[in-house]
Amino acid sequence: MANTYLFEDEKGSVFAFFSISNDCLNDLGDEQGYTNNIWNRLHRFLGLPNAKRIGQYPAIKIGRLGVHKDLHGSGIAYELMDFIKGWVMIDHKPACRLLILDAVNEPKQVKYYDRNNFKFLLKSDEAGKTRIMYYDLEKLMPI
Secondary structure, three states: OOEEEEEEOOOOOEEEEEEEEEEEEEOOHHHOOOOHHHHHHHHHHHOOOHHHOOOEEEEEEEEEEEEOHHHOOOOHHHHHHHHHHHHHHHHHOOOOOEEEEEEEOOHHHHHHHHHOOOEEOOOOOOOOOEEEEEEEHHHHOOO
């Protein structure tokens, strides 16, 4: 269950797309690979005092994201991610702090998400096909 958004050129051809859904990170212990150490690191990263820490963090998940192959290397993918971040904050008005995704564990994709300031959540998924990554939406909030 996700919403998918298409970007079309003046001829109606799709040149980029993304899908998002509501999700959450759960403290399910080893079931999802979240050890206490990882969960505590996330709490500290979010700057939450012990009294405010919870076992679930609502999030918005980017499920799919793509740019037409003719536009690879043009920078449009970075513009798309900037759009998603801004759109989520302005139009979606989330009651959450995290934007999460399952990044394809290939150098090109990992580099892209790293350049967009996404962080790895787990070390246990280093050898997997995908890696859970998160972005703190607080970075976009005015001070």
